[in-house]
Structures are given as C-alpha cells and as structure tokens.
Amino acid sequence: MRAFCFWCRILSCLFASCALLWASMSVIVLPDKYYLSHFFELIQHLEAHYQSVFEPAHVDFLKSFHALSEDAQCAYVRMINRKGLVFNNISFTKYPEINDPLGSLKELENAKFLSRVNETDKLMLTEFLTKTDLAKWLKKSGIRVASSESRADLVIKAQGSLDQLLLTNLELYDELFVQRRFEELDYLLFLYFGKIQRNLTLYTLRDLGIRQAHSLKTDFKARYIELTAAKQDYFFYSEIERLSDVQSEAEILEKLEFSRSVATDPIKDQWLLGIAIKFEDVNQDITLAALKECGSHPARERQARLFYKWEQVEQSRAVLEAILEDPHCDEELLFAEDFFARKFGKKRTGSLTDILKSSKQVTLSDVYLKKPEQGVIDLYQKQGYTGQFVENYLWVGLFGLIFWEELFASPVAKLFNPFDRKPADLAGPVFYNRNEVLLESKLVQMNDYNAIEFIILKTVTEHYGKMNDLFQWTTSLAPMVLDFVRKTRNKNVAHILRTMARRFDVYHSGYPDLMLEKNGEISFIEVKADGDSLKYNQLSKARLLREAGFDVEVLRVKWQSDPNQVYVVVDLETTGGAPHSHRITEIGAVKVQGGKIIDEFQTLVNPERPIPSFIQKLTGITDQMVADAPKFSEVAERFNQFTDGAIFVAHNVKFDYGFIQKEFLRIEQDYSRTHLCTCIGMKKSFPGIKSYGLKNLTNHFQISLTQHHRALCDAQASAELLFLMTGYKEPNPRKQEEPVAEQET
Structure with a gap:
C-alpha cells in the first residue's frame, strides 16, 4: 500500500508539472513597460531589506530615480539592460512606449544618470564605434588607416593612440552619451543577485515562463546586514x-x-x-x-x-x-x-598513474566506443549484476532529498531572492555549522529505512519539480535513492552525507561512474577508457566511499574490434556546411562486416531549397537532378533501418553525423548511433602524413576515388580507410607524393 500511495503521489506531481509546462507553452505577450515594473520590483525589495548596507550615494541614487518622470525611468532601465555604457541617442527613438525619448535623455543628463562623452571615455568609444566611424575618427585625427585593416586592427590602433584622438574630430560626438552612476547601480544589483549582474533578464525569463521563480521559498531576508561585509x-x-x-x-x-x-x-x-x-x-x-x-x-x-x-x-x-x-x-x-x-x-610515477596501471582491465567491443560505461554495465550484467550510471547524481540527489528542508525551506535557508536556486552557505562549512543539530538528527536515522523513506517521500510529495541547482528531478530519482538506502543499511552512508554537508563545494562531485548490485550488495566502479586520466578528486571520493564500507574499483577499458561487428560508412553531399541552415542533397552508405562490403545505400535527396552554384559545380548535383528526388522524411525510415545496430562511420564524422541528426530532428525523431571518424582514426594509425583529407589519403594509399564529392563513391573510399585502420587490409602507400588540394562542401 505504501508503494502504491508513493506512485500515486509521484504521478500527481508529474501531471501538475505537465500542466504547468503546457500552460507555459502558450504565447505570452509582455506589457509595453514590463522592464520598468521589473526594476521597481527589484528596488522595492532592496529598500525593504537592505537599508542597513546602503551608503549615502545609494540612497541618493534611488531618490533621484524615483524623482524622474516615467519616460525618463523607462529610458534609464532600457539603457541598463543594454550592453556597454556608451550609446547613441538616436537608438532610443525606436522605443514606442517612450513618448519623448530625447527629452527623457536630457532629463537623465540633468539628474547625472548619463552625460556627454568626455576625455576619460575614449577607451570605451574605441570598443563601441563601428569600423566605419572608427576609421573616420582615426583619419580626422591624423592617423593613417589602411583599407585592408579589420575593425579589430583599428581598435588596437586607436587604443594605442588615445592621446592623438580628439573628440572634436568624432562625427558622432553630439549623438553619443555615456551611462553614469553605474557604480551605485552595480552595487545595488550585487546586493540583490549576490554576484555581478548588469541586467534584469531573469525577470523577463520568469514572466515568459522560461525561468521558474518563487518555488523554493517566499519569505526572503537580506543577504547582508553589515555594510563592511557587503562592501568586502x-x-x-x-x-x-x-x-x-x-x-x-x-x-x-x-x-x-x-x-x-x-x-x-x-x-x-x-x-x-x-x-x-x-x-x-x-x-x-x-x-x-x-x-x-x-x-x-x-x-x-x-x-x-x-x-x-x-x-x-x-x-x-x-x-x-x-x-x-x-x-x-x-x-x-x-x-x-x-x-x-x-x-x-x-x-618514477605518481600514485594516480600507479593506481590506473594496476587497476583491472576489461576488453569491450568498439561498438561501445562512445559509451564505455554502458559496455561495462552490459559486461557485468552477464555476471549476474545489475548496474546503472549514477556518478554524482545519486549523491547530490540523496543529499537534496534528505536535507531539502534545511537547504531550501528553513527560515534560515540562505536563499535571498526568488531566483536563487542554491543556498549561498554551501560554499564552505557554514551550512553544516548553522544546521548541525537538525542534520545530525536525520543522519542518526540513516540505518532506519522507514524513517528515511518518510523523509524522502515527504520531500518528493511536497516539492517535486521545484527547480534547484543541486539536482534535476526525474521519476527515477526517488526509487533509485530509496532502493539504495534499503540495501546499504550496513554501510556508513551518514559519514558521506555529513562530509558533503560540511564542505559541499568540495564533496559534491568526483564520485564513481557506475553503481553495481548483486545479491543485495552495492559496489562502485570508476570507468577509464583509453586516454582518460584519474583525478585527485575522484581518488578522494573513492577513499570516502571506502571509509563508509563500500567496495570501489577503477576499471580500465581496452577496445577490440569485433569481427562480427557491422559498420555503416556514410557520406553526404549537402547545400552547405551548417546543419542548422543547410540540407542534404545525397546520401551514400556502405555496410561492412569482417573487412567486406555487404550492402549499399544510395539516394539523391530533395533539399527543398536551391543548391548554390558553386556546390553544383563541386558535386555535379544540380537542382534539376534533385527536383523529383524524395525528401529526407521519405527516406528516413529506410536509412534508419539500414544503420540499425551498426557503428556510424564517416570521414570527419561530426559533419555527416551532425547533418543526419539534424534531419531527423526536423521530422521530430531521435537518431543516435555510436560513431567513428576515419580522419581521426587514420591520424592515430598512420601518423606523419601531410594531409588527412579524403582525397589525399586515397591518393597516398592508392585507393580508388573516381567520383570525389559524390556520396556513394566517397563512402566506398572511406570504407577502404576503415579496413586499413582495423587491419583487414595492408596499406599500399605511394613512394613519394605531394598533398592533394581538398575542396569541401
């Protein structure tokens, strides 16, 4: 019955979260002066909580702002939400809600919130001006400018010649203003956010439903009550x-x-x-x-x-x-x-190297090349274990679920505004020292499963889905944590949680990748593939877990090509180089196993847009050729089946795999394969070649490439490179040759 009730509560939390998500997906139109209401919300919070850490300059700043007309207030908040301190007065005429923009700027100037540019602002001006305006200023000040110089070149030249640059030679002088009193504003924003933050974007994201706020607590106290501490x-x-x-x-x-x-x-x-x-x-x-x-x-x-x-x-x-x-x-x-x-x-060697060298080694098929942890899980499952990837998630999740009240809901929880998601006192020993009695009262119950289950279920029931920066809510978190607690009552889990509470900033990460369980006994494994190193923070967490009674081992992974492993070598022709803005025009793929090509896949693809002329010239694929070709959505299922269960291989695989993934996303489907790059593989297997482009490698190793930049031909040539990498074919390099120039789409 308890488990049934638990899942009922979980489902109700999920339905509530989905309802909130659905509501947030509706179009939200912000009022014209939304940003001004945000600024008033901020300063009202400051005036209510931070008077004790204001200096006269901050009091005067707020008094001056309140005395401004609404138009001037809008202009000022628009100004502080923009990047930089220099701006052109003409740009403020684009805000229709400000009735008199130029008059508002004059009012701000009179109240000393801005001023005309002066001699001390030259450095900022060099970073603000466009290339054209900067070049004019330099020339009028007698400084030579070459037409070939970039804006970055001109900025460097201007910053090295500030004494020669005269403001009277600046054409835009009468239009430019500089924000003033920004030191006071920076300090006020710092009091609110607890860091240097120079805009109110979080408020906008909240109102648009993108950023959750007000979910952890609603009663906020001041971050500082002593001026000295705040200023330091x-x-x-x-x-x-x-x-x-x-x-x-x-x-x-x-x-x-x-x-x-x-x-x-x-x-x-x-x-x-x-x-x-x-x-x-x-x-x-x-x-x-x-x-x-x-x-x-x-x-x-x-x-x-x-x-x-x-x-x-x-x-x-x-x-x-x-x-x-x-x-x-x-x-x-x-x-x-x-x-x-x-x-x-x-x-001669360090302890980390020694531990890694002396650790147990297992051999996995290269099908797990991009996911060695899953390969280790599968390996141990054959030995009767169950395994899952937990790394830091188990520990920060357990920590958060058990100590939620002390972290987020307590009157003394160090959250100071609706946007804070992580208690400020976790950086150092303050969190434990402040809450020691309450934390220890829970830690003494760690071996009492019913007591801990009650605490965790209460947290999940009351707070599921509330955004925080410690852990992410998932439906699997609470069951995983409860199962872990039930099976580790003979371990000193309290020691680990106490250590985390004392210095969360040091002990929140570095935990082993995998948790294994067999016959009710929990153990942990840190997986290290070829090229991975062991770090001190990982070794310290392994030591901590061993102190609590857990078996922890480091496992090295060695790769082995499975003769029965199927690879699909893919090449694409496209309308350009960027997956987000270009499309596929041709797919060529060959399926290989045991050093032989066993199947082929080739199709032109209608990119649903014109092919640039230089791409047509490069590939030979014209708009007429693809006009009646199938769209990607019409060949997606066939390609998905062709590559199912295979390792995806390509020359510069990020390009081809990225395009394929983007095309599947466009039809709202996921596409995930272990992938392998023949360019990287050839560099490792045959170092010292001047160029690793496909054309040069095929020339170097005397591999046929009769129709370069046609997909199937390039895929067949890349498959030959794969055979060289995996040892199925012996290399046949030319004696001497110059690198062949490459042209890529």
Missing part, C-alpha cells in the same frame, strides 16, 4: 570581473594588502587564485603573496608546484610537509603524498 564581498566580486583588465603591479599590491585585513572567504580566495594565475609568469612575488594569503585548495598545491618549477626545492618540500601535517581536504592530502613521493622519494 562586492570588492572581491568586482575584482574577479576585472581579472582580464590591464592593471599595474602597484595596484595589485595595494589590493593584496587590503585582502590581508579580510577574513578567509571563498570569494576572496577565488580572486587570489585568479591573481596568482595571472602573474605566474610575470611576477613571482605577487603570485606567491596571493597564494599564501589564499586559504582554499589548490593554493598550497600551486605553491609547491611553482617552488619546484622555480628550483626552490626546499620551499616546495616545506609546503608539502605543512600539507601532510594539516591538510585542508582529501584532494590536497592526496596531491602532497603523490608529489612528495615522486619529487623527494625518487618515485
């Missing part, structure tokens, strides 16, 4: 935005000095790591100062690596020993153990 976070967020800007070393040193007066914080650490990376090859002192001040991983890892790179070996050793003595997290400890062993213990 705003400073570091702003500096992260400026990392790509040119800044003097003196500026950076001054900011580093300020950072020392601020307590360790994830945003501060993000900026410090950015500074360290930016100056790594420029100024060692700045790099080390930033890394030493940073309190988060991987700051000390970077220090150890850089000291060693700079041949300051003893300093590197000292940092490693400090990590080994007091690691910040498992990943840092694993790095230190590995790096110390290799650099100071004279070990």
Whole structure:
C-alpha cells in the first residue's frame, strides 16, 4: 500500500508539472513597460531589506530615480539592460512606449544618470564605434588607416593612440552619451543577485515562463546586514570581473594588502587564485603573496608546484610537509603524498598513474566506443549484476532529498531572492555549522529505512519539480535513492552525507561512474577508457566511499574490434556546411562486416531549397537532378533501418553525423548511433602524413576515388580507410607524393 500511495503521489506531481509546462507553452505577450515594473520590483525589495548596507550615494541614487518622470525611468532601465555604457541617442527613438525619448535623455543628463562623452571615455568609444566611424575618427585625427585593416586592427590602433584622438574630430560626438552612476547601480544589483549582474533578464525569463521563480521559498531576508561585509564581498566580486583588465603591479599590491585585513572567504580566495594565475609568469612575488594569503585548495598545491618549477626545492618540500601535517581536504592530502613521493622519494610515477596501471582491465567491443560505461554495465550484467550510471547524481540527489528542508525551506535557508536556486552557505562549512543539530538528527536515522523513506517521500510529495541547482528531478530519482538506502543499511552512508554537508563545494562531485548490485550488495566502479586520466578528486571520493564500507574499483577499458561487428560508412553531399541552415542533397552508405562490403545505400535527396552554384559545380548535383528526388522524411525510415545496430562511420564524422541528426530532428525523431571518424582514426594509425583529407589519403594509399564529392563513391573510399585502420587490409602507400588540394562542401 505504501508503494502504491508513493506512485500515486509521484504521478500527481508529474501531471501538475505537465500542466504547468503546457500552460507555459502558450504565447505570452509582455506589457509595453514590463522592464520598468521589473526594476521597481527589484528596488522595492532592496529598500525593504537592505537599508542597513546602503551608503549615502545609494540612497541618493534611488531618490533621484524615483524623482524622474516615467519616460525618463523607462529610458534609464532600457539603457541598463543594454550592453556597454556608451550609446547613441538616436537608438532610443525606436522605443514606442517612450513618448519623448530625447527629452527623457536630457532629463537623465540633468539628474547625472548619463552625460556627454568626455576625455576619460575614449577607451570605451574605441570598443563601441563601428569600423566605419572608427576609421573616420582615426583619419580626422591624423592617423593613417589602411583599407585592408579589420575593425579589430583599428581598435588596437586607436587604443594605442588615445592621446592623438580628439573628440572634436568624432562625427558622432553630439549623438553619443555615456551611462553614469553605474557604480551605485552595480552595487545595488550585487546586493540583490549576490554576484555581478548588469541586467534584469531573469525577470523577463520568469514572466515568459522560461525561468521558474518563487518555488523554493517566499519569505526572503537580506543577504547582508553589515555594510563592511557587503562592501568586502562586492570588492572581491568586482575584482574577479576585472581579472582580464590591464592593471599595474602597484595596484595589485595595494589590493593584496587590503585582502590581508579580510577574513578567509571563498570569494576572496577565488580572486587570489585568479591573481596568482595571472602573474605566474610575470611576477613571482605577487603570485606567491596571493597564494599564501589564499586559504582554499589548490593554493598550497600551486605553491609547491611553482617552488619546484622555480628550483626552490626546499620551499616546495616545506609546503608539502605543512600539507601532510594539516591538510585542508582529501584532494590536497592526496596531491602532497603523490608529489612528495615522486619529487623527494625518487618515485618514477605518481600514485594516480600507479593506481590506473594496476587497476583491472576489461576488453569491450568498439561498438561501445562512445559509451564505455554502458559496455561495462552490459559486461557485468552477464555476471549476474545489475548496474546503472549514477556518478554524482545519486549523491547530490540523496543529499537534496534528505536535507531539502534545511537547504531550501528553513527560515534560515540562505536563499535571498526568488531566483536563487542554491543556498549561498554551501560554499564552505557554514551550512553544516548553522544546521548541525537538525542534520545530525536525520543522519542518526540513516540505518532506519522507514524513517528515511518518510523523509524522502515527504520531500518528493511536497516539492517535486521545484527547480534547484543541486539536482534535476526525474521519476527515477526517488526509487533509485530509496532502493539504495534499503540495501546499504550496513554501510556508513551518514559519514558521506555529513562530509558533503560540511564542505559541499568540495564533496559534491568526483564520485564513481557506475553503481553495481548483486545479491543485495552495492559496489562502485570508476570507468577509464583509453586516454582518460584519474583525478585527485575522484581518488578522494573513492577513499570516502571506502571509509563508509563500500567496495570501489577503477576499471580500465581496452577496445577490440569485433569481427562480427557491422559498420555503416556514410557520406553526404549537402547545400552547405551548417546543419542548422543547410540540407542534404545525397546520401551514400556502405555496410561492412569482417573487412567486406555487404550492402549499399544510395539516394539523391530533395533539399527543398536551391543548391548554390558553386556546390553544383563541386558535386555535379544540380537542382534539376534533385527536383523529383524524395525528401529526407521519405527516406528516413529506410536509412534508419539500414544503420540499425551498426557503428556510424564517416570521414570527419561530426559533419555527416551532425547533418543526419539534424534531419531527423526536423521530422521530430531521435537518431543516435555510436560513431567513428576515419580522419581521426587514420591520424592515430598512420601518423606523419601531410594531409588527412579524403582525397589525399586515397591518393597516398592508392585507393580508388573516381567520383570525389559524390556520396556513394566517397563512402566506398572511406570504407577502404576503415579496413586499413582495423587491419583487414595492408596499406599500399605511394613512394613519394605531394598533398592533394581538398575542396569541401
């Protein structure tokens, strides 16, 4: 009965979600001044919650905005929703809801929300002006401009000659304005969104039904109540935005000095790591100062690596020993153990390489080339296991379902506006520290299936479909999690969830790909195909799972060509190179098995549009030839059946496979095949050839290509390349030849 009720509730949630989706698909027309109502909604929220962190400039900004006429308010909000700070006053005449656009701009100028351009705005002007206007400005200022120069060239030239550029030589001078008081606006938007965001797009997406809002909670408190904390976070967020800007070393040193007066914080650490990376090859002192001040991983890892790179070996050793003595997290400890062993213990290979080399290896058919995890699942199913791909989804789903109330619904949940989908306190230990009693009261019940089932079912029943940034709702999530909890009552799952709660930002990802079950016993596998590497965060999660009592292994996959495997080698001719805007004119395909062609498929296709003349010349396929040919929708089923169960092969397979997938999407059908590229395969099998285009490879290996750029001929030639790659035929290269020029559609 309990299970029946559970599925009834699930179905009701699904029907409700579908109803909402259906409603959202209807055409929504926004009112003329929708953007102004959005801005008022934002500032009303700020005025209600953030007075304690306003400075006089912010109070004056809001007072000045309220004093504007509605036309001027509309013009201002239109302005802030546009990209950049420079704009042409003529562009505001296109908004019909603004009765007097030029008068509104004058009002904004009087209220100091904008101004005419001045000498300090030249850099912005170079990035705003069109190529034509920029060239005129340069020429009138006595700077030579060549007709061959691109806009990017002119921007670089202008920015290197700012002193020579005179505003009086700028033809558009009387039409250009610059937004002012943007620092105050940036700060207000930061208070609301908790990050640097310079537009109100989320409100528009909400009103159009694209972005869900107001679903997690409705009672919001202030993100900041202390001015100092708000200004510090705003400073570091702003500096992260400026990392790509040119800044003097003196500026950076001054900011580093300020950072020392601020307590360790994830945003501060993000900026410090950015500074360290930016100056790594420029100024060692700045790099080390930033890394030493940073309190988060991987700051000390970077220090150890850089000291060693700079041949300051003893300093590197000292940092490693400090990590080994007091690691910040498992990943840092694993790095230190590995790096110390290799650099100071004279070990030739790292622990990650050793683990990977010593791990169990299985051989799979290359039918699983693009989906090795599914190949491993199928392999283990033959041994009596059931398996599924879970990776991080199992763990963040379990975490979210059990701790939903603390994460999203609690009065102290760190969601600060209707658009927040992830609690702000998950970045660091604050979430666990704030909710320790409530979290532990649930964790002690982890071995009581009925208690945990009740918590999970309650979450699903009350909150199914509510958008969040931790996990995606699916109908399979709750059954998977409940089955997992039921079968792992003898494991210390609480240890894993507690670790995630303490540092979700570190422990939310890196978990093994597969979960296996046999005779009620759960185990995990991390799958590594050829070319994959093992990462420290994956090793740390494997260690965490083992601490909880689970068997975890790394499995290497080796590929083997199945002599009975069927391949379909495909070539297409098209009206152009972009699947979203061009169509197929011809399909050629050959089915091969055991090194032999066993079937063929060829048809012209009516592209339902003219074929460009240069394409007709290249392929020989004319509009007259395809006029009576079938449309793709008429050959789709036959092609689908021809390739069913086969590996899809092509030369530059992304092109052909992408076109085929797009054509199937146009008739509202899915098309998915494991695919293989003969261009990439030939590069691996026969390195050192000057060109890997189809024409050059066929010439190099003396393969027949009598009608290049006709689909069936090219498919047959590509099949010969496949035979060389898979060893069914011996290569027969020419002695010497020059690369043959390629022409591609």
